[in-house]
Amino acid sequence: xxxxxxxxxxxxxxxxxxTVDVKRVAEELAGYPGVAHSTDYTYMCSDPGQNLVxxxxxxxxxxxxxxxxxxxxxxxxxxxxxxxxxxxxxxxVEISNIREQCSWVHQGDKEAATxxxxxxxxxxxxxARLDEALEPISVPMTPRALVVGGGIxxxxxxxxxxxxxHEVVLVEKDASIGGHMAQLSETFPTLDCSQCIMTPKMxxxxxxxxxxxxxxxxxxxxxxxxxxxKVKIRKKASYVNxxxxxxxGLCSEKCPAKAPSEFDEGLAERxxxxxxxxxxxxxxxxLDAEHCTYFxxxxxxxxxxxxxPLDCIDYEQKDEIVEEEVGAIVVATxxxxxxxxNMGEYGGGKYPDVVTSLQFERMLSASGPTGGEVRRPxxxxxxxxxVFLTCCGSRDxxxxxxxxxxVCCMYLTKHAMLYKxxxxxxxxxxxxxxxxxxxxGYEEFYTRxxxxxxxxxxxxxxxxxxxxxxxxxxxxxxxxxxKKIEIAADMAVLGLATVPNKAAGELANMLKLxxxxxxxxxxxxxxxxxVESLAPGFYIAGAAQxxxxxxxxxxxxxxxxxxxASLFAETEYHRExxxxxxxxxxxxxxxxxxxxxxxxxxxxxxxxxxxxxxxxICEGCGACIAACPSGSASQKNLTDEQLYKMVSxxxxx
Amino acid sequence: MFEPxxxxxxxxxxxxxxxxxxxxxxxxxxxxxxxxxxxxxGRIDPQHVxxxxxxxxxxxxxxxxxxxxxxxxxxxxKTMRRVQFLKRMLEDMGVEPERLHLExxxxxxxxxxxxxxSDFVDEVKxxxxxxxxxxxxxxxxxxx
Numbered sequence: 142x143x144x145x146x147x148x149x150x151x152x153x154x155x156x157x158x159x160t161v162d163v164k165r166v167a168e169e170l171a172g173y174p175g176v177a178h179s180t181d182y183t184y185m186c187s188d189p190g191q192n193l194v195x196x197x198x199x200x201x202x203x204x205x206x207x208x209x210x211x212x213x214x215x216x217x218x219x220x221x222x223x224x225x226x227x228x229x230x231x232x233x234v235e236i237s238n239i240r241e242q243c244s245w246v247h248q249g250d251k252e253a254a255t256x257x258x259x260x261x262x263x264x265x266x267x268x269a270r271l272d273e274a275l276e277p278i279s280v281p282m283t284p285r286a287l288v289v290g291g292g293i294x295x296x297x298x299x300x301x302x303x304x305x306x307h308e309v310v311l312v313e314k315d316a317s318i319g320g321h322m323a324q325l326s327e328t329f330p331t332l333d334c335s336q337c338i339m340t341p342k343m344x345x346x347x348x349x350x351x352x353x354x355x356x357x358x359x360x361x362x363x364x365x366x367x368x369x370x371k372v373k374i375r376k377k378a379s380y381v382n383x384x385x386x387x388x389x390g391l392c393s394e395k396c397p398a399k400a401p402s403e404f405d406e407g408l409a410e411r412x413x414x415x416x417x418x419x420x421x422x423x424x425x426x427x428l429d430a431e432h433c434t435y436f437x438x439x440x441x442x443x444x445x446x447x448x449x450p451l452d453c454i455d456y457e458q459k460d461e462i463v464e465e466e467v468g469a470i471v472v473a474t475x476x477x478x479x480x481x482x483n484m485g486e487y488g489g490g491k492y493p494d495v496v497t498s499l500q501f502e503r504m505l506s507a508s509g510p511t512g513g514e515v516r517r518p519x520x521x522x523x524x525x526x527x528v529f530l531t532c533c534g535s536r537d538x539x540x541x542x543x544x545x546x547x548v549c550c551m552y553l554t555k556h557a558m559l560y561k562x563x564x565x566x567x568x569x570x571x572x573x574x575x576x577x578x579x580x581x582g583y584e585e586f587y588t589r590x591x592x593x594x595x596x597x598x599x600x601x602x603x604x605x606x607x608x609x610x611x612x613x614x615x616x617x618x619x620x621x622x623x624k625k626i627e628i629a630a631d632m633a634v635l636g637l638a639t640v641p642n643k644a645a646g647e648l649a650n651m652l653k654l655x656x657x658x659x660x661x662x663x664x665x666x667x668x669x670x671x672v673e674s675l676a677p678g679f680y681i682a683g684a685a686q687x688x689x690x691x692x693x694x695x696x697x698x699x700x701x702x703x704x705x706a707s708l709f710a711e712t713e714y715h716r717e718x719x720x721x722x723x724x725x726x727x728x729x730x731x732x733x734x735x736x737x738x739x740x741x742x743x744x745x746x747x748x749x750x751x752x753x754x755x756x757x758i759c760e761g762c763g764a765c766i767a768a769c770p771s772g773s774a775s776q777k778n779l780t781d782e783q784l785y786k787m788v789s790x791x792x793x794x
Numbered sequence: 795m796f797e798p799x800x801x802x803x804x805x806x807x808x809x810x811x812x813x814x815x816x817x818x819x820x821x822x823x824x825x826x827x828x829x830x831x832x833x834x835x836g837r838i839d840p841q842h843v844x845x846x847x848x849x850x851x852x853x854x855x856x857x858x859x860x861x862x863x864x865x866x867x868x869x870x871x872k873t874m875r876r877v878q879f880l881k882r883m884l885e886d887m888g889v890e891p892e893r894l895h896l897e898x899x900x901x902x903x904x905x906x907x908x909x910x911x912s913d914f915v916d917e918v919k920x921x922x923x924x925x926x927x928x929x930x931x932x933x934x935x936x937x938x
Contacts, residue, residue, distance in 0.1 A: 212814045213831075241817030242829055246908075253825040260828045653867065675865060719833070739867040762866035763837025767876070776837065784830065785845050791801050791828035792850045 144270045145177035147203040148262060149194055151185035151210035153240055158183075160244040162255040166209070169259055175270045177201050186216050194220065195227035203229065205269035209237040209262045230274035232718065232778055237265040263790035271783045277715035280757040282368040283468040284709040287312065289360055289648065292320020293339065293691060294683025294698040295473035296346045301702030302471075303351040307709050310465050311346065312374055313356045314644060315403075317421035318343050320475055324404060326505035326513070328691060329555040330586035336420060336508065343422040353465075357427050359644070361462065363652055366740075366758050367678030368468045368714040376461040380428035381414070382453040388416070388424040392445035392454065400432040402510075406500040408518065409510035414445045414454075419508060428454070468714075469678050469705045472654065472662060473698060474645035476684035479534035479542065479638035487533065487606040487635060493518040494613050495606055495633045498552060505559050515563045517632055519611075523564050524631030528615045529553040529571045530603050534638035536574060542638050542659060547688040549636035550577045554587050556634055557596040569596045570628060572603050572617055580690065599626060606633055639688035653739075654679055661687045672701040677716075680704055720759040721766055721776055725751045728773040734765035798852035798918040800827040802911075803842070805835045807865040808900050809857030815904030823911045826918075827855060834858070835896075836869025840880050843894060847884075848926065848933075853893045853918035855911070860898040870898070890921050 150167045152158035163181045171179035178201040182190050185208055194206060206229065208220045213236035221231035239258040247254035284307050288299045291313030299311040311318070323343070325335035347354050355374055362373040381392075396412035404417040411417075414428045434442035435456060446454035481490040481497050488495050494517050496504075507513040517524050531549050534541040550573065557569035576598065578584040590596040603617040612629040619626050641660040649656050654674050655663035662681045665673040672680050680701035683694040708714070721743070723734070730750040734743040742758040743765050745751075752774075754765075766774040766781070775781065804810040810831050816823070832838060835858035846854050856877060858870040873896065881891035895917075897910045 212817075214811070214814065238814075238829070241814040243825075245817040245820055246823055247825040248820070248822060250825060257825045257828060264828060264830060655863075737872065739869075760866060762834040762869050763832065764834065764866065764869050764872055767837055767839040767872070776833075779832070779837070781839065781842075784832075784839075784842055787830050788801055788842060788846045788851075789849045791830060792799050792846065794850070 144175045144204045145202060146175045146205040146207060146266055146269050147194070147197050147201060148176055148179040148266065149185055149197070149206065149208045150179070150181040150239075150262075151190070151208065152181060152183045153210060154183065157210070157240050157244040160248050160251055160254045161239060161258045162251065165255060166258050166262065170262060170266070173263060173266060175266060177203060185210050186219055191219070191223040194223050198224065198227040198229050204233065205272055206234045207237050207262060207265050207269055208234070209239045209258065211240040212236070212238045212242070232275040233269065233272045235265045235269050235272065237262040260791055260793065263793060264787045267786040267790045268779070268783050271780065271786070272778050275718040275777055278718050278720070278756050279713040279715055280366070280368050282709065282712055282714050283370075283466050284308075285310070285467045286469045286471060286705050287360075287370070287372055287465065287467040288471045288473060290320070290473035290475055290683070290685070291315075291318030291354075291356065292473060292475045292683060292694075293322040293342070294475065294685075294694040295320070295471070296342050297695045297698035298471045298473055298682050298702045298705075299352055300342070300346050300349065301699050302705050303346075303349045305702070305706040305709075306351075307706065308351045308353070310353045310355065310372075310374070310467060312358050312360055313354075314359050315417065316357050316379070316415075316427040317417045317423070318346065318354070318356060319418075319422065321499070322691060323418065323420070324406070324499060324506070325502050326507070326509070327555065327559060329551045330580070330582040332555070334507075336506075340420045340422075343420070347422045354423070355463070356423060358463075360648060360651075363470065367708075369757070370467050370470060370678065372465045372467060372470075374463045374465060376463055378430070378458040378460050379426075380430065380454060380456055380458050381426055382455055383423065383425045385451050386425045386453040387451065388426070389450065390416075390426075391448045391450065393426055395444050395448045397442065397444060398432060398434050400429055405503045405510045406497065408500055408503055469680065469708055470652070471680045471682055471698075471701050471705065472645075472648065472652070472674075472685055473682040474642045474648060474685040476639045476688065477642050479640050481635060481637060483541065484533055484635060484637070486604065487530070487633070488608075492606070492608050492613060494524075494608075494631065495635065498549070498556065498634060498636050501556055501634045505556070505563070513563075515560050522631070524567065525564070526568045526570070526628065526630045527557075527560055528603070528613070528628055528630045528633045529557050529569065529636065530633060531571065531573045531636045532602070533635040542640070544659065545577065545688070546636075546639040547577070548639065548690045551580070551583055551586070551690065553634070553636045554590045554596070558590045558594050561594040561596065569594075570630070571596055571598050572601060573598055574600075574602065580692075601626070639684060641685060645685055652676070652679060654681075661685065672697055672704055678708070716757070717761065719777055719779065720756060720761040721754045721763065721774055723752050723754055724773040724775065725749070725753075727771050728752055729771045731770060733768050733770060734774055737764045737768045739764065796919060796923060798826050798915060798923070799850060800853045800855060800915065800918065801846040801851045802827040802829045802855045802857065803832055803835065803838050804829050804857045805859060805865075805869075806831050806833055808859035808863065808898075809907065811901035812857070812899040812903045812907045815901065816907045819904050821904060821908045823908045824915045826915045827911060834864065834866045834869035835873035836864075836866060838873060838876070840876055840883070843880055847889060847893070847924060848928065852921070852924045853895065853914060855914055856894070856896045857899045857907070857910070858896070860900055863900065889924065889926075892917060893921060893924060
């Protein structure tokens with residue numbers, strides 16, 4: 142069939158027409174091969190403009206449409222819908238960008254801009270002449286989600302997805318869900334107790350009929366694609382039959398060995414068979430084989446097995462792989478603190494009275510190792526002077542990390558305030574670069590600390606911390622007065638930078654998720670798609686994406702959950718059909734395409750000795766097409782033939 | 795005055811978006827290049843570049859995502875190798891390798907696009923028109 146292309150040149154008011162002679166463009170193109178209709182209009186995207194296109198499609202029986210207007214990122218979808226409404230296949234409607242890449246950038250030269258517009262449109266006419274009618278690829282949708290990470294973001298995402306009617310598998314690497322939020326004492330700016338708002342959510346998610354909670358488990362492998370992921374989850378050996386265990390706690394009580402408590406950030410010890418904290422969910426122990434006498438000394442001990450009334454202890458237990466099928470994956474792997482060992486200028490962790498911010502949280506916590514009293518780790522005395530340091534590792538591009546960790550200004554303010562509530566006679570100093578209080582009620586909170594609780598804020602950086610005569614010597618400078626400051630303090634608290642969780646990096650690599658330079662997960666668009674990953678079917682929530690506080694993490698988690706719910710609203714997922722295809726008649730079976738495909742979408746059929754493209758997986762990058770030596774691989778609606786003709790059109794004299 | 799004709803292969807994720815940004819920022823650059831949008835620079839076959847020269851291009855500009863930023867993970871690395879290889883081939887064929895230029899331009903680098911485009915146009919102007927010495931017969935044969 143002879144192609145009949147319609148060309149619609151938009152004036153965009155004067156945005157295009159002010160520089161490009163749109164009348165001349167439309168007139169010249171009317172005579173171009175394949176063009177059956179060519180016209181111009183002030184605003185093609187307006188209702189009358191779209192109607193003009195729709196009517197012309199019917200009137201001139203068009204086989205293809207070019208709208209010469211703004212960038213395809215703006216109105217390609219608009220005009221494809223208009224085309225569909227007029228009975229045309231949407232993939233035969235194309236945009237030629239003569240605004241962003243022509244009229245706006247060649248404002249001083251109307252003649253040249255007009256000529257470039259003509260050539261730019263010819264390029265798309267040549268493409269449209271060979272465009273085929275395509276249908277989106279439909280793949281079945283498994284309306285079941287995997288949430289990785291059981292901190293507040295993961296819990297919120299799991300709850301929201303489950304409450305929207307879909308099943309969720311929530312995987313947490315530790316023995317309990319709760320994440321860092323469960324460790325916190327009180328939360329800024331309201332000072333409500335973290336456990337009080339966190340534990341009900343932990344219980345809710347664990348008891349939710351649509352949530353399958355897998356703690357002490359890690360994601361080992363993910364294959365497949367949006368709507369159809371296959372996930373292998375490794376249930377780590379806990380040496381406790383946790384399905385039978387009632388959490389009576391006898392084993393932990395009688396266990397003779399001890400190890401540093403992770404939950405208390407090493408400030409206290411826990412038994413070797415332990416639940417991380419009293420409100421743990423599930424409240425069932427795991428056995429830490431690394432420190433267990435039974436494992437270290439060839440079966441000596443075995444106390445836990447002896448005391449367990451239900452015979453739950455199983456020293457022979459092995460890791461178990463569980464397979465799950467899901468349609469979407471939410472990654473909420475959270476954060477870690479920048480290692481104190483990296484802060485050599487502040488002692489690098491060798492001074493007991495220089496503590497991390499999370500250690501200080503545990504001290505402030507009523508359920509913590511000091512029962513909520515601030516005590517010096519070295520001698521258990523109440524410190525009289527405490528120095529709080531912001532930006533430990535953050536905003537320090539020369540020595541550490543360049544970015545702002547966002548939450549430290551606020552939690553150190555909270556720390557200083559709570560310390561003052563704890564030790565009324567004490568003095569709290571906060572060294573700061575800038576106090577960043579961007580959040581509802583945050584500035585007021587900071588003002589309260591400075592004015593009502595007499596926290597002394599000193600603008601400047603601490604250059605060095607060292608121990609002398611039982612004191613923590615803090616050397617800094619007050620940049621406002623220009624004076625050198627020396628404080629013989631009793632304790633220092635480091636507001637260490639927020640970094641992505643260690644395990645998250647490996648997971649991101651496995652899932653092929655983009656990360657920024659520092660390992661935080663990249664969102665699909667920094668403003669408009671903040672909870673989606675560029676890889677379809679993956680969503681991100683919480684501090685895995687960047688430093689953020691609790692309300693932001695919760696909001697992002699709910700956002701990710703609503704994206705998952707809208708994905709699951711359809712029983713099928715539709716993908717763009719602009720993918721690769723292989724001519725099996727000419728395919729020589731060399732497998733080059735298989736080797737270059739980053740998605741394993743090209744597979745070799747051993748029986749027919751040809752390569753085939755898995756349509757549901759192919760992303761349409763075209764790597765296999767450029768690499769195919771026999772020219773058998775092609776891209777739908779961007780074939781080599783189209784590209785050659787487009788190049789020729791771009792150069793036509 | 796010689797005005798070179800330039801074909802620009804831009805990937806849709808980074809450089810094409812960078813060119814859009816140059817437009818929304820109303821930055822000005824010479825109009826010599828016409829853009830052919832591809833999903834990924836990894837889609838560009840060396841033959842497409844050779845074809846552009848044969849069809850009268852005085853220069854070819856390839857623009858893609860920065861290393862590590864490719865939307866398809868590694869398409870730009872493939873392009874990097876192909877462009878190196880093509881430059882050597884062009885030299886063998888008596889074409890100045892500078893007529894082919896590869897640049898990483900992100901969606902945020904509208905300003906960079908303007909500089910790259912302006913500099914490349916100047917460079918090709920300096921090289922003068924590309925004379926391949928194709929006969930009329932050869933040109934027609936290629937188009938069949």
